[in-house]
Amino acid sequence: MKRNSFALIVVFLLVLCLSAPVFADSQPTKPVHWAQKFIDELALEHDMDQVFKNIDLNAYITIEDFQKTVRLVIDEEYEGTPDSLLRESIVYEFTRLWAEKTGTNLDEIATIKMIIYMDTAEIDSKYNHAITVAYMKDIARGRGQGIFDPKTKTTYGELATLAYFTDKAIKAETEPEAPSIIAGKLETRASCEMIDDKVVFNFELFSHYAEPKVLTFSSGQQFELAITDESGNEVYRYSDGKFFTLALVNKTINPGESLKWHDEWDMTDKDGVKLTSGDYKAVINILVYDVEGEKVDDSDLTATVEFSLNE
Secondary structure, X not given: OHHHHHXXXXXXXXXXXXXXXXXXXXXXXOOOOOOHHHHHHHHOXXXXXXXXXXXXXXXXXXXXXXXHHHHHHOOOOOOOOOOOOEXXXXXXXXXXXXXXXXXXXHHHOOOXXXXXXXXXXXXXXXXXXXXXXXXXXXXXXXXXXXXXOOOOEOEHHHHHHHHHHHHHHHHHHHOOOOOOOOOOOEEEEEEEEEEOOEEEEEEEXXXXXXXXXXXXXXXXXXXXXXXXXXXXXXXEEXXXXXXXXXXXXXXXXXXXXXXXXXXXEOOEOOOOOEOOOEEEEEEEEEOEEEEOOEOOOHHHHEEEEEEEEOO
């Protein structure tokens, strides 16, 4: 009888040991905070544990941790203090730091002449311009759904995110471009910005050739620009309603230099409707016929710019 009882105890213990990992594996895993990826990226270059180790990313920040984060990521000699820990003040301070590090006069930056956030009226006038610049430079884009929420305190997750995107914006302005590795080719580059209720496109054809080249255009039209909405519907085409000479046009481009153009779209579609929201794609084609008798790959003459309009 004792032997049977002992055997039962052994079997019970074995079952318990074997089932323990199953119970452990079945425990729900804690979801990863949306800001953790930005902390991980910053940690590749900075000791972010000084601020974010074991911190609740949904908790509100302190002045000391804000200053420490700025010193870690942006300016090791930073001695400033934001006016408050509200989102409007913290975004202002990060944008001011971006301007300082890039040698930009923050007050002279032309901004988008439209309401970006539905709660813009709640933003203190001192911060409004900088918050618009932050939107344009991808430093801060609000909380989604057209909301900025200026009077809420800043969380640690938001602090990490703002530090990451401010650092990225500074590097985009100050770090030299990588040297060209596309010898013997042309390259089309393009960008856009919002100015006075218009989307302004700037684009160029850059030469990677080692010697001057003569480009031939088959007419007076040197580029085409077409914009489509999210559904693929064309809302704008540069050449619509325009007339161009049919004569061949030759232009010389020197090594390492560019031919440059620009175009403006007043955000009005082909039906005359003013568009104020949505995602759009602009495709720019430089209409070079040949380079000294040789055809050019279409991919070298094309650039795409994606952008959004926000009410």
